[in-house]
Amino acid sequence: MTPEQLLGLTAGFQTSCAVMAACELDLFSAIVDRGSADPETLAKALDLDGRGFSYLLAALASLDLLEIDDGKYRVPEALKPFLDSRSPRSVVPMIRHQANCARGWSQLAWTLKNGVPVPDVAGVNGALVEFQDFVLAMNVVANRLAPKIADSLRNVGLLDFERMLDLGGASGTYSFEFLAKNPNPSAKAVLFDRPAAIEEAKIKAKTALRGDSVEFYPGDFYVDPYPTDVDFVWISAIIHQQDDDATQTMFRKSFDALRPGGAIAVRDVYIRDDQTGPKAAAFFGLNMTVRTLKGKVYSARETISALEKAGFQNARLAIPADDMSAVVAAQKPAD
Numbered sequence: 202m203t204p205e206q207l208l209g210l211t212a213g214f215q216t217s218c219a220v221m222a223a224c225e226l227d228l229f230s231a232i233v234d235r236g237s238a239d240p241e242t243l244a245k246a247l248d249l250d251g252r253g254f255s256y257l258l259a260a261l262a263s264l265d266l267l268e269i270d271d272g273k274y275r276v277p278e279a280l281k282p283f284l285d286s287r288s289p290r291s292v293v294p295m296i297r298h299q300a301n302c303a304r305g306w307s308q309l310a311w312t313l314k315n316g317v318p319v320p321d322v323a324g325v326n327g328a329l330v331e332f333q334d335f336v337l338a339m340n341v342v343a344n345r346l347a348p349k350i351a352d353s354l355r356n357v358g359l360l361d362f363e364r365m366l367d368l369g370g371a372s373g374t375y376s377f378e379f380l381a382k383n384p385n386p387s388a389k390a391v392l393f394d395r396p397a398a399i400e401e402a403k404i405k406a407k408t409a410l411r412g413d414s415v416e417f418y419p420g421d422f423y424v425d426p427y428p429t430d431v432d433f434v435w436i437s438a439i440i441h442q443q444d445d446d447a448t449q450t451m452f453r454k455s456f457d458a459l460r461p462g463g464a465i466a467v468r469d470v471y472i473r474d475d476q477t478g479p480k481a482a483a484f485f486g487l488n489m490t491v492r493t494l495k496g497k498v499y500s501a502r503e504t505i506s507a508l509e510k511a512g513f514q515n516a517r518l519a520i521p522a523d524d525m526s527a528v529v530a531a532q533k534p535a536d
């Protein structure tokens with residue numbers, strides 16, 4: 202690698218910060234509303250000081266995220282579905298979530314010295330909007346991944362449940378997709394998440410196919426009992442936020458919630474046993490280091506052992522992958 206390439210590895214932060222700031226300010230939606238607008242009008246509409254704003258607009262235009270016409274800026278037609286925060290295909294919630302993560306990442310060296318995240322200072326939109334952004338960001342990822350994951354689960358015989366528990370199911374994307382692809386037309390899902398996430402899920406359920414087959418269960422899965430009498434527990438992108446003890450308890454409570462013969466599936470990014478990769482697991486491990494007190498990336502082997510310790514049998518890496526689409530699954534013994 203040349204010195205220029207090395208420096209190129211780190212120069213990207215300025216581009217990231219410019220795009221993240223635009224999304225935190227919801228700049229693209231403000232421009233879409235006006236068709237096109239000059240910097241003064243936009244600064245006023247967004248309640249900005251004005252200093253530096255013309256540079257932001259010019260920087261975004263240099264990245265082809267804006268077009269300039271006679272001193273006015275507009276969003277390219279092809280990008281409107283992704284950059285308008287109100288569009289169903291918008292990626293803005295995920296970019297805002299990245300902006301929230303970036304505050305911790307910018308102090309990674311400090312966190313590695315001290316073992317804890319830097320104290321978080323809320324961004325311009327405040328903590329509640331940050332949580333909503335997080336839930337919607339999960340939905341941006343899940344919208345793309347869920348159809349593929351549902352097909353993979355069906356191929357390995359895990360999609361023919363009668364009543365599933367979606368633990369930390371956020372706005373319900375997986376529940377809706379799994380119900381839509383489940384061969385059993387009377388299948389149901391119970392969505393267990395924090396009350397604010399459940400509110401987002403209720404909105405989505407109104408338009409989702411089989412949305413009326415979802416039961417909502419607001420609460421804290423570290424404190425509250427789990428819904429029982431389920432035959433499938435789906436734990437997607439959850440265990441990485443917690444330590445081994447919490448994961449063991451989560452698997453034990455899932456075991457108790459399941460009917461005999463029921464299945465559990467744990468979707469996550471799994472690190473190799475010697476912690477040497479893959480890349481997505483290494484970077485996600487850093488993300489958990491800067492974002493949580495006890496989060497980590499698990500290896501598939503650790504996850505399988507924890508499931509066996511909780512009483513499950515036939516624990517295996519059911520869907521191998523180098524990224525967040527890997528699934529470890531197991532069965533509760535039939536009576």
Ligand SMILES: C[S@@+](CC[C@H](N)C(=O)[O-])C[C@H]1O[C@@H](n2cnc3c(N)ncnc32)[C@H](O)[C@@H]1O
Pocket residue numbers: 336339340343368369370371372393394395398420421422423436437438439
């Ligand atoms: C990384 S997201 C994963 C969302 C979804 N399962 C997916 O794969 O897209 C973690 C989810 O767990 C929920 N969650 C985290 N801690 C929780 C708790 N203590 N009780 C209930 N839900 C919790 C969050 O609100 C969030 O929706």
